[in-house]
Amino acid sequence: MRRADRDLVRTLPLFCDVGAAHFDELMNAAFLQHFPQHVVLIEEGLLPDFLHIVVAGTVELFGRSAERETTLDIIRPVTTFILAAVIRDEPYLKSARTLTPAQILMLPAASVRSVFDHDVHFARAVVAELALRYRGMVLSLKDQKLCNGTERLANWILETDRQQGGNGLVTLGHGKRTLASRLGMTPENLSRNLASLAHHGISSSGRKIVITDREALRRCAWPDARVESQ
Amino acid sequence: MRRADRDLVRTLPLFCDVGAAHFDELMNAAFLQHFPQHVVLIEEGLLPDFLHIVVAGTVELFGRSAERETTLDIIRPVTTFILAAVIRDEPYLKSARTLTPAQILMLPAASVRSVFDHDVHFARAVVAELALRYRGMVLSLKDQKLCNGTERLANWILETDRQQGGNGLVTLGHGKRTLASRLGMTPENLSRNLASLAHHGISSSGRKIVITDREALRRCAWPDARVESQ
DNA sequence: CGTAGCATTGATGTGGGTCAACGTATGTGG
């Protein structure tokens, strides 16, 4: 793998405090793989072989039952995913597919568990990462159970704006179908919700959403969704 | 605190491998407190002072917005809760209240973080615990987004039966209002869903549910909900 | 016993899913 990618991974919270020898151990076992668009990387129910890190591109985590399917998370560089399954060595609960061509760094699960057992700093970082993800899940579940579609969309716009710099311009990084699935609604209803929020502080066209009246938008959102997400 | 309680806590996965000195450090800082029914233990938004462990009684974790409220989890002895907030030293995302009179062991957050930093075994146990909880949250979110009310109830009955020994007799540990809130439906609809499942493999009366035809019930449930929960 | 909260049942309303038709972008090959 390239030096630049290695350095990039080194800066992640998960790895920045790991001892040099242990980091080398991880990186020597790792390999970087390129995937085309719309490729399934992980199938839920299987046992984890690798800890995945998205280095470039976008990955969707989703759950499926017989005929239904829902987006659980959208992963952008540079982020790990399915850490919990690797740590516990238990079956994946989510599936994953690429939304764009992507580069994924794959660390053999055995190496991760081994370094985890021998490097205190890595163990601490893993805990911090897991706790962060756990909290993200709690927020998603509360959002889903306590808010209706319009509120979830308003929450998402405010939160995404915050993540993108808070300048009132939100850019979708993917199609609206995926956003709809992430927000737990159909594409049709996402359209309708966007249209209805147009009277309440936003204007949207294509993949751009502009917040024209943050206060009005906030009144449509869940009053308590001020906490960090992800 | 009593010797018996101390020994009980010692057997938890979270503490069973902790070094003796570190375990003493935790227990010396801890205190056991009795709470009456329907007392709010934790208010979301506040910073965590203590890691809580339910030693006796039942505790409900819930989320609220202005006028809505939903049950996120029900904690029975002997289990910790709000570990993630303590680890990250960030505001609670859930509130907690007693459903019955309860004994709660409270470990000062500072001690937990300190032992966590100095005892590798404790750190590992914390990771395992967090990963387990994380996976529970994923299951809840998938359940909520992919299943309708009847399916969620069927899932819950099958899962709870499994936890209670798998003998086909499920006993509710709390009122149906709480169960309804946990399953993300109104009490009225829980009644209706129970009535409709009566034609599909269960019979219920009061706080007892009997599985009379497990196969029929399974056909009403989500086909993939066979993974462990909590 | 009596009463107050809980569970049930029915009637009705609504958010959001589904189906269908139409418009608009994206990208490919001639």
Next chain:
DNA sequence: CCACATACGTTGACCCACATCAATGCTACG
């Protein structure tokens, strides 16, 4: 570079699951 094709997004009509409201029956606890 345009023409066309295919997928995506939007809009409207309709329907269904579930919430809400209201009335009644239970159960439990003082």
